[in-house]
Amino acid sequence: MITIPKNIQELVSYKPGKPVSQIIEELDLKESAILWNNENNLGPSPKVLEHVQSVLVTSHKYPDPTSHELCERIAALNNCTAENVTVDNGSESVFDCVFRAFFEKDNELLTCDGTFVAVYIWAKSNKVEVARIPLARGYQFDVDRLVQSVTPQTKAIYVANPNNPTGAMISQGELDHLVESVPDDVLIIVDEAYYEYARAITDDYPDSFAMRKSNVLTLRTFSKAYGIAGIRVGYALGDPRLIEALRKVKMTFAPSNLAQAAAIGALDDPDHMHKSVMLNKSALQQFYTALHDAELKYIPSYGNFVMIDLGTEDLAKAFTENMLKKGVFIRHLRAFGLPNCVRISTGTSEENELFTRKLLGT
Numbered sequence: 620m621i622t623i624p625k626n627i628q629e630l631v632s633y634k635p636g637k638p639v640s641q642i643i644e645e646l647d648l649k650e651s652a653i654l655w656n657n658e659n660n661l662g663p664s665p666k667v668l669e670h671v672q673s674v675l676v677t678s679h680k681y682p683d684p685t686s687h688e689l690c691e692r693i694a695a696l697n698n699c700t701a702e703n704v705t706v707d708n709g710s711e712s713v714f715d716c717v718f719r720a721f722f723e724k725d726n727e728l729l730t731c732d733g734t735f736v737a738v739y740i741w742a743k744s745n746k747v748e749v750a751r752i753p754l755a756r757g758y759q760f761d762v763d764r765l766v767q768s769v770t771p772q773t774k775a776i777y778v779a780n781p782n783n784p785t786g787a788m789i790s791q792g793e794l795d796h797l798v799e800s801v802p803d804d805v806l807i808i809v810d811e812a813y814y815e816y817a818r819a820i821t822d823d824y825p826d827s828f829a830m831r832k833s834n835v836l837t838l839r840t841f842s843k844a845y846g847i848a849g850i851r852v853g854y855a856l857g858d859p860r861l862i863e864a865l866r867k868v869k870m871t872f873a874p875s876n877l878a879q880a881a882a883i884g885a886l887d888d889p890d891h892m893h894k895s896v897m898l899n900k901s902a903l904q905q906f907y908t909a910l911h912d913a914e915l916k917y918i919p920s921y922g923n924f925v926m927i928d929l930g931t932e933d934l935a936k937a938f939t940e941n942m943l944k945k946g947v948f949i950r951h952l953r954a955f956g957l958p959n960c961v962r963i964s965t966g967t968s969e970e971n972e973l974f975t976r977k978l979l980g981t
């Protein structure tokens with residue numbers, strides 16, 4: 620019998636719930652809003668569709684393994700060169716590469732509780748121990764405590780800014796403090812999956828790549844504001860030494876030529892991205908007003924979602940089920956280690972309106 624390593628045995632494989640269409644049918648929902656995955660419900664730009672269409676005919680060819688054109692385009696946006704960029708099948712794939720590229724036996728990852736769950740999964744599947752500290756008050760990363768928690772085993776620190784699922788942001792001052800306080804042989808991974816949304820919400824959002832530190836690796840994605848989560852393109856920005864190491868361990872032909880074309884199409888339509896982040900900004904205000912009127916506690920967000928603290932796990936579960944019965948699909952955050960909380964993503968104007976109407980019973 621083949622032995623399955625303990626770290627893999629202990630992982631729980633992704634168990635998708637029932638398909639959305641089945642739930643809609645079973646509950647006989649006349650209207651619905653799918654707001655549980657932090658997607659951009661405006662969908663992809665028409666330019667994405669055009670670009671993908673134009674490369675379909677070359678589907679028999681392997682993709683450019685260096686994603687040269689896409690890396691150049693990302694570099695131009697970030698005032699750097701393509702040597703500072705590597706792209707992959709979503710930023711989650713880049714993160715997986717981080718473990719293979721930088722971690723050695725007994726190295727640990729340091730992060731907080733209550734962050735993006737994939738981090739714990741990829742660490743475990745790469746046999747890397749994760750040292751976790753609690754979130755600070757306000758559900759944000761506790762930078763002081765992270766700094767104090769660095770040990771000789773700490774190879775890297777992971778922070779999501781803003782954090783998913785809490786939506787909280789760390790400031791430029793806190794990021795500076797983190798970078799200045801830890802030894803420069805500790806890698807600081809700053810996951811900026813919601814970068815475009817956060818920048819539209821506040822001028823104070825810190826761009827970790829702009830700090831140009833040799834031990835800071837910035838992760839970004841086309842899955843959120845650019846609206847192509849299903850196509851899977853994410854990237855890392857950082858010092859060429861770090862980027863080169865990541866390129867060595869990535870799957871040779873990732874991402875696919877359709878994905879590279881889609882991302883270039885998305886970059887060709889900055890107006891669509893702008894429209895998406897502005898819609899999100901107004902949706903957040905709409906949600907805050909409704910949540911305030913419903914006397915619910917929420918955490919101000921710098922992403923395309925809001926976390927609501929219901930106070931107890933039972934109330935959070937009941938709120939999630941109640942919303943589902945009304946056609947609004949939201950996420951109960953038990954699996955994120957925040958059982959008293961739920962998360963709702965913003966959607967289209969109609970979807971946002973459906974949520975506020977159902978919340979307030981109007």
Ligand SMILES: Cc1ncc(COP(=O)(O)O)c(C=O)c1O
Nearest residue numbers: 709710711735783812840842853
């Ligand atoms: C903080 C964070 N990082 C990364 C991702 C995943 O990004 P990608 O689709 O590029 O793998 C998500 C998706 O929800 C996220 O919330």
